[in-house]
Amino acid sequence: MKCALITGGSRGIGKAICIKMAAAGYYVLVNYKSNAEEAAKTLMAIRENGGNGELMPFDVADREQIKNILGTWVEANEDKYIEVLVNNAGIRDDSLMAWMAEEQWDNVLKTNLDSFFYVTRMVLNGMLTRKYGRIVNIVSLSGLKGLAGQTNYSAAKAGVIGATKALAQEIARQGITVNAVAPGFIKTDMTEALDEKELKMIIPARRFGLPEEVASAAAFFASPEAAYITGQVLSVNGGLYS
Numbered sequence: 001m002k003c004a005l006i007t008g009g010s011r012g013i014g015k016a017i018c019i020k021m022a023a024a025g026y027y028v029l030v031n032y033k034s035n036a037e038e039a040a041k042t043l044m045a046i047r048e049n050g051g052n053g054e055l056m057p058f059d060v061a062d063r064e065q066i067k068n069i070l071g072t073w074v075e076a077n078e079d080k081y082i083e084v085l086v087n088n089a090g091i092r093d094d095s096l097m098a099w100m101a102e103e104q105w106d107n108v109l110k111t112n113l114d115s116f117f118y119v120t121r122m123v124l125n126g127m128l129t130r131k132y133g134r135i136v137n138i139v140s141l142s143g144l145k146g147l148a149g150q151t152n153y154s155a156a157k158a159g160v161i162g163a164t165k166a167l168a169q170e171i172a173r174q175g176i177t178v179n180a181v182a183p184g185f186i187k188t189d190m191t192e193a194l195d196e197k198e199l200k201m202i203i204p205a206r207r208f209g210l211p212e213e214v215a216s217a218a219a220f221f222a223s224p225e226a227a228y229i230t231g232q233v234l235s236v237n238g239g240l241y242s
Contacts, residue, residue, distance in 0.1 A: 001080045004222070005029040005070075007060050007119060008089030010039035012188030013138060016211035017086050018042050020219045022051025026084060029056045029073075033089070060089045060115035061107070070122050081130065082123045084222045087116050087160070088138040092190060094149045105152045112156035116163055124171075133176035134222040137164050138214070139233065141184045145241045157182075161233055168231030177230040179221040183214045184237025205238030 004026035008014040019042070022028045028046055030053055032039040039055050046053050058069040074082070090112045093104045120135060127133025142150050143157025161180055168178040185191055185199060186209045200206050214236050220226055221234070235241070 001027050002083045003027045003029055003080050004084035004086065005031060005056070005082050005119075005123065006086045006088055007031040007115065008033075010035045010042055012190065013183065013186060013211045013214045014086075014088040015042045015045070016215035017088060017138075017218050018053070019045055019049065019051075020212070020215040021084060021086070021222065022046040022053060023049060024219060024223070026051075026053075027080065028053030029082070030054070031056045031058065031060070031089065033057070033059045060119055061110040063114070063118045066115075066118045066122055070119065074122065074126065081126050083127070083130075083132065084134045084136070085120060085123050086136045086138065086218055086222070087119060089115060090138070090140075090156075092150065092153050094153070096149055097151045100152065108152040109156050109159075112153065113159045113163075116160050120167070124176075127176050128171065128174050131175045133171075133174075134226070135167070135176065135178040136218045136221045137161075137178070137180040138218065139164075139180045139182045141182055141235070141237055141241055144182055144233070144235070164233070165231045172230050175227075177221070177226060179226070179230060180233045181214060181217045181221065182233050182235045182237070184209060184235070184240045186211060186214060186236075203238045203240045207238065209236055209238060 004021040006018050009018045009030040010032035018028050058065040137160050139160050140157040142154045146154045164180045
C-alpha cells in the first residue's frame, strides 16, 4: 500500500495537502504534535471523500519521538511504504534579532530545519530500496527573501531550501525527486493575526492565497508526471516575490 506522510497535517496547508494526497490514491499518514481534535477532523475529511489513512502523533522537533514512533511504524508495516513525504510542519516565533531569546532561535530551527533531516532520513532508505520517491518541503517566502523580525524563521527555511537542492543531487539517479514549495501569505492560523487588508495591497494578485492552492503545487511535485523536476523551489505567492 502506497503511503504519503504529511507532517503538521492537522490544520491549514498540511490539512489541505492530506486531503489532496488522499484524492490522488494515497493512504495518508497524518502527523500532528498536540492538536488531536483537529487531526481527527482531517482524517474524517479524508474518509468522507473516499480516502483512508491514520493518525501519527509525534513532535518533529524531537528526534527520539521520530525514531520511536515513525521508525517503529516503518519497521512494523512491511505491507505499507512511504512513497511521498511532505515536510510541512513548522512554527514561527517572531522577534527582532536584538531581542530574540535563545529559546526562540532554538525552537524555530529545531521544528523547521532539524525536522527535515530526522524525518527525511527515517523514510529515505525505503525510497532508495524501491528506487522511487517524492519528497516535498514546504518552505516560505521568508526563506527566499528574508523578512524583518524573522531571522530565525528565514534562516530555517533558507536552510531547508539549500538542503532540498543538495539532497536532490544525491538521490536523483535512484528515481527520487526533492522539491520545495514556497508559499507567500496564505489564509491559515499562522496568518490570522496579520492585517490582510493592508498586506494585500503589496501583493500583485491583491489577495492572500488559499491552502488548497499550495496543496495543488505540492501534489504536482508528488506526482509521477514531475519525474524530471528536482531540486526546484516553486513560489506560490500571488506574484509578491519571485
